[in-house]
Amino acid sequence: MNKASQSTTVSRKGKTVLYIANTDWYLFNFRKNLIKRASQEGWNVRLACGVSGYTTALAAEGWPVETLPLDSRGANPLREARALYKVIRLFRREQPDVAHLFTLKCVLYGCLAAPFSRNTRFVGALTGMGYLFTSNRLSVRLLKQLVIAMLRAGLKISQAHLIFQNEFDQQEFINQKLLPVERTSVIRGSGVDCEKFHPNNRVAPDDGKIRLLFCGRLISEKGIHDYLEATAKLREQGYTFDSKIAGQPYPGNPSSLSAEEVSALYDSETHTYLGHQDDMPALLAATDVVVLPTYYREGTPKVLLEAAAAGCILVTTTIPACEGLVERGVNGFYIEPRSCEQLADSLRRIIETDDADRQKMRTASRRIAITKFSDHQVNEATKELYEASPATAIR
Structure with missing residues (x-):
């Protein structure tokens, strides 16, 4: 000292x-x-x-x-x-x-x-x-x-x-x-702790599918309904990917997913519902793209900071809370709030991107986390x- x-x-x-x-x-x-x-x-x-x-x-x-x-x-x-x-x-x-x-x-x-x-x-x-x-x-x-x-x-x-x-x-x-x-x-x-969340911990997918993650409260303001609609649209168009949803409903908030809707997620064949997750480093290490189409009046979403440090590609909205987290086309995409069309289009572009360019996007996310948000x-x-x-x- x-x-x-x-x-x-x-x-x-x-x-x-x-x-x-x-x-x-x-x-x-x-x-x-x-x-x-x-x-x-x-x-x-x-x-x-x-x-x-x-x-x-x-x-x-x-x-x-x-x-x-x-x-x-x-x-x-x-x-x-x-x-x-x-x-x-x-x-x-x-x-x-x-x-x-x-x-x-x-x-x-x-x-x-x-x-x-x-x-x-x-x-x-x-x-x-x-x-x-x-x-x-x-x-x-x-x-x-x-x-x-x-x-x-x-x-x-x-x-x-x-x-x-x-x-x-x-x-x-x-x-x-x-x-x-x-x-x-x-x-x-x-x-964000850039040592705890690190791309070196990344686990590659066994089946080669790109892995999407929605992580947040299961309320409309966080974009859960937009995520479900956009991913359904992509599957209808023939795209294949892995989708995980982490988070819990928010009783007392009228926009929260109902108990019946959460039960349907548990039984879904197109999404893996994880509920609340404590081990975020492990979850993000097995994720390629973190999707948070939020329009909630929050500060700066912690999950996006952790995802960037872990080297994930980001898709989020243009609200002030998310400003500075994404460089368009470099480490992800911004979309307008409540725009399922833009969300589906952004995810389609990432899915169609080759592995080498997706790696460049992951590297860019890490750079942004270290230089702006450590x-x-x-x-x-x-x-x-x-x-x-x-x-x-x-x-």
Whole structure:
């Protein structure tokens, strides 16, 4: 360790960073390397999250974990009041130097708790706007207005700095006058571990068929219906390929595949339905093309970052969340959202491409992942925000 890094570590010794997320799954799968890096650099790490099966794995890393009732889909006023109360108690007890809040609900509750943690630097990471910002249902629109009002108050109280994963979401918050541009940053996604996801792990197909993968929630906004329609059209035209679908339905979202539709996928002769997958490196190593025809208000789709690092060809949409992931015709194709015709055409072009040119496309995906989206770059940019002094806030 050089002298500069030694002095930095000493200056952080005794300082606490508190990470809050809806689920332990999110912290383990999306932010583990960031948390580990902060710990290695001398921060006292504390975690607080909802429970979904990964608490033990996080605690095994030596990080204390506080469980919180933070359900991203929760809308029961009494339960939400209880969750906010627990967040307030957590801040009052821990008094962290930095609080890093992930997802909209955690940003909202963490910022509202700011008066109880007076010397804390608040950093919020919005990983996407989700159903609240995409639905046209009257009940959801009314809830959105309430959330925006509470968020405006919380951001004013905490003087939080918000990280967005794309400029479109950033501009929406600025236009809503929720906070000034100087308290915002755009950092593309949570980054990808380019050692964990590597094309050297690729497993060639036994039958020579090109292997397609849809990986995401089984909701219309993620493009599952478009994928099913486009692949059916290709088969009708005589094209042969292997198709896998990984992901689960999203109960409570009216656009989710029904239980009957999921059952039909299990029995399908044209798709292999895998359900939820934990071992993404192995899944992507046995994949040639990752297809995500999404129009969901997300940040930057993690599966596309992992697929690029693993050397997969990408087909996705022109929404802001996917910007910069594809170079048209070089490592894949962009299509317009909800365009089954364009999706089928793009997949047909990849299927008809010879092996040598498809290898060039895989190599290009890897280059894009390393140069633009590695977790090392993302984590360094994120941790720079921790070093600023706590903003002067109204507390």
